Amino acid sequence: MVRVTIMAVDDDQAVLNSVERDLRQKYGRDYRIIKADSGAAALDAVRQLKQRDDTVALFVVDQRMPHMTGIQFLEEAIQFFPDARKVLLTAYADTEAAINAINKAGLDYYLMKPWDPPEEHLYPVLDGLLDEWRANVRLPFEGIRVVGTMWSPSCHDLKDFLVRHSIPYMWLDIERDTQACQLMEAAAISKLKVPALFFPDGSVLVQPTLQQVAEKTGLSTRAGKPVYDVIIVGAGPAGLSAAVYASFDGLKVLLIERQAPGGQAGNSPKIENFLGFPSGIAGRDLTRRAVTQARRFGTEMLTTQAVTRIRSEGNTKIVTLTDGSEVSAKIVLIATGAWFRTLKLDGVERWNGAGLYYGAAHTEAANYQDHDIVVVGAGNAAAQAILFLSKYARQVTVLMRGAEPHWSQYLDLAIRADEKVRVLCHAELIEMRGDDKLSEVVIENKESGAVAALPAAAVFVFIGQKPQSDFVADLVLRTESGHILTGLDLVKDGKRPPNWPLDRDPLLLETSVPGIFAAGDVRNGTKHGVAAATGDGDAAVSLFWQYLSTI
Numbered sequence: 030m031v032r033v034t035i036m037a038v039d040d041d042q043a044v045l046n047s048v049e050r051d052l053r054q055k056y057g058r059d060y061r062i063i064k065a066d067s068g069a070a071a072l073d074a075v076r077q078l079k080q081r082d083d084t085v086a087l088f089v090v091d092q093r094m095p096h097m098t099g100i101q102f103l104e105e106a107i108q109f110f111p112d113a114r115k116v117l118l119t120a121y122a123d124t125e126a127a128i129n130a131i132n133k134a135g136l137d138y139y140l141m142k143p144w145d146p147p148e149e150h151l152y153p154v155l156d157g158l159l160d161e162w163r164a165n166v167r168l169p170f171e172g173i174r175v176v177g178t179m180w181s182p183s184c185h186d187l188k189d190f191l192v193r194h195s196i197p198y199m200w201l202d203i204e205r206d207t208q209a210c211q212l213m214e215a216a217a218i219s220k221l222k223v224p225a226l227f228f229p230d231g232s233v234l235v236q237p238t239l240q241q242v243a244e245k246t247g248l249s250t251r252a253g254k255p256v257y258d259v260i261i262v263g264a265g266p267a268g269l270s271a272a273v274y275a276s277f278d279g280l281k282v283l284l285i286e287r288q289a290p291g292g293q294a295g296n297s298p299k300i301e302n303f304l305g306f307p308s309g310i311a312g313r314d315l316t317r318r319a320v321t322q323a324r325r326f327g328t329e330m331l332t333t334q335a336v337t338r339i340r341s342e343g344n345t346k347i348v349t350l351t352d353g354s355e356v357s358a359k360i361v362l363i364a365t366g367a368w369f370r371t372l373k374l375d376g377v378e379r380w381n382g383a384g385l386y387y388g389a390a391h392t393e394a395a396n397y398q399d400h401d402i403v404v405v406g407a408g409n410a411a412a413q414a415i416l417f418l419s420k421y422a423r424q425v426t427v428l429m430r431g432a433e434p435h436w437s438q439y440l441d442l443a444i445r446a447d448e449k450v451r452v453l454c455h456a457e458l459i460e461m462r463g464d465d466k467l468s469e470v471v472i473e474n475k476e477s478g479a480v481a482a483l484p485a486a487a488v489f490v491f492i493g494q495k496p497q498s499d500f501v502a503d504l505v506l507r508t509e510s511g512h513i514l515t516g517l518d519l520v521k522d523g524k525r526p527p528n529w530p531l532d533r534d535p536l537l538l539e540t541s542v543p544g545i546f547a548a549g550d551v552r553n554g555t556k557h558g559v560a561a562a563t564g565d566g567d568a569a570v571s572l573f574w575q576y577l578s579t580i
């Protein structure tokens with residue numbers, strides 16, 4: 030493991046020594062701990078570390094220092110180490126300054142002094158931040174090297190898969206990196222055969238399926254048992270939350286995910302409105318934490334397997350997977366969420382994953398450094414993507430059909446303040462053009478009828494969503510839009526749904542088939558969002574117990 034630095038900064042020598050002692054005690058084996066007694070001295074150290082090509086993982090900095098406050102120091106230091114996590118040590122009176130610094134200096138956390146005992150107040154916070162840092166940063170230490178091209182949909186899917194599973198990899202672009210060509214030549218692989226994965230053990234996978242990658246990297250793709258208490262379909266926030274609570278309660282849980290865990294939330298660069306994360310949390314960090322938690326309580330998880338069918342035979346539910354295998358359980362929870370509607374444009378599929386992305390701002394943003402890009406959409410997911418993409422792109426042009434966006438006021442203020450973003454209302458994308466790469470888009474103003482072409486290297490689409498419930502269309506009752514009906518939605522004028530076999534109403538999240546439940550965005554009537562989905566997942570588990578007591 031590469032040794033990276035944790036830096037403590039405080040002008041009060043006694044406090045500085047005790048921060049250093051606590052840091053060294055817990056992290057001294059894996060990190061280099063250095064300390065500085067002023068902002069100026071700390072900045073000197075930061076410059077030296079940068080010159081030596083070292084890396085800083087974490088700054089723990091006192092706010093109240095003469096000449097330079099902690100926040101002023103962090104604003105300077107992040108120019109050198111933008112990925113480092115930043116913790117401010119504060120007194121009660123500094124709370125407001127700390128909250129302001131969340132936006133200004135990208136502060137990750139503020140800790141009130143004193144933090145004794147560190148096992149309770151310091152280490153849990155720093156453990157989380159260091160885990161996040163390790164999951165997001167690319168260290169010289171290499172796991173898998175992925176050789177590919179950014180114009181290939183399968184390369185895009187592979188990167189997304191690795192990111193969502195927190196599998197460290199180094200991306201080498203065959204068109205730009207000499208190391209990529211060297212690796213391919215040495216293994217006698219044609220440059221056209223991308224993606225190619227080079228593993229530390231010397232083995233290579235050429236144009237693999239995601240299932241092959243999952244197997245090679247030690248992820249489960251087949252169920253370990255024939256029967257479970259609960260099968261959860263979909264590992265977005267609703268499915269993960271149900272998995273955590275159900276396995277915590279001692280139920281035998283199988284969680285099945287067709288791609289990689291995280292669902293839509295896994296694509297969110299920053300979830301700002303989830304309780305307990307005042308500085309926001311990246312969707313993939315939330316996912317990583319939830320997956321670890323579910324596994325810790327005993328959830329078994331399958332990836333790269335979609336559920337293609339569910340059937341109910343008495344009190345047994347049988348689930349069929351893509352590979353044709355079957356698993357059964359007493360209960361099934363459908364937590365398959367929703368996904369973006371696709372653009373209705375002739376021939377648009379040729380750009381999929383190669384300039385046209387649905388909800389994928391997070392994985393692709395860095396590839397469009399200094400390019401002009403277009404975002405289509407006017408909701409919160411689009412807004413988050415716009416702000417994230419604008420960190421990289423030269424200009425972000427936003428196309429929305431209506432006269433006004435639907436995103437939250439908080440995001441609206443940030444978008445208006447962003448000089449790289451321009452919003453075009455009543456605008457519709459009517460054509461995408463390019464040779465092998467996307468180079469421009471054609472836009473029509475629906476009010477004036479004016480048509481114009483714009484340079485664009487990529488288009489990110491966030492338009493309306495479709496619930497992922499077609500695979501149970503012949504099993505459970507749904508709305509016309511495809512949302513699954515549950516609980517009292519199924520009882521009309523005091524009448525239970527047709528073929529309902531029991532002498533009780535369906536439970537709150539139960540579908541029109543007893544023992545099959547639905548949670549999250551796929552369910553009719555839910556408020557879409559991470560909190561609502563995780564709440565549904567939790568509520569579902571107490572209903573599982575009610576159901577189990579009746580069979």
Ligand SMILES: Cc1cc2nc3c(=O)[nH]c(=O)nc-3n(C[C@H](O)[C@H](O)[C@H](O)COP(=O)(O)OP(=O)(O)OC[C@H]3O[C@@H](n4cnc5c(N)ncnc54)[C@H](O)[C@@H]3O)c2cc1C
Binds near residue numbers: 286287296334336364
């Ligand atoms: C870019 C983006 C940003 C967002 N930002 C925010 C935010 O800041 N705050 C907020 O509250 N909400 C946000 N949302 C919305 C939020 O992410 C969703 O409401 C939430 O993820 C819904 O959770 P879910 O578990 O119901 O479904 P999903 O997250 O959609 O997860 C469903 C999972 O089921 C899997 N699946 C589907 N069909 C099958 C099948 N047949 N077999 C196996 N697996 C299957 C899918 O692959 C997916 O992983 C955002 C959404 C997006 C796209």
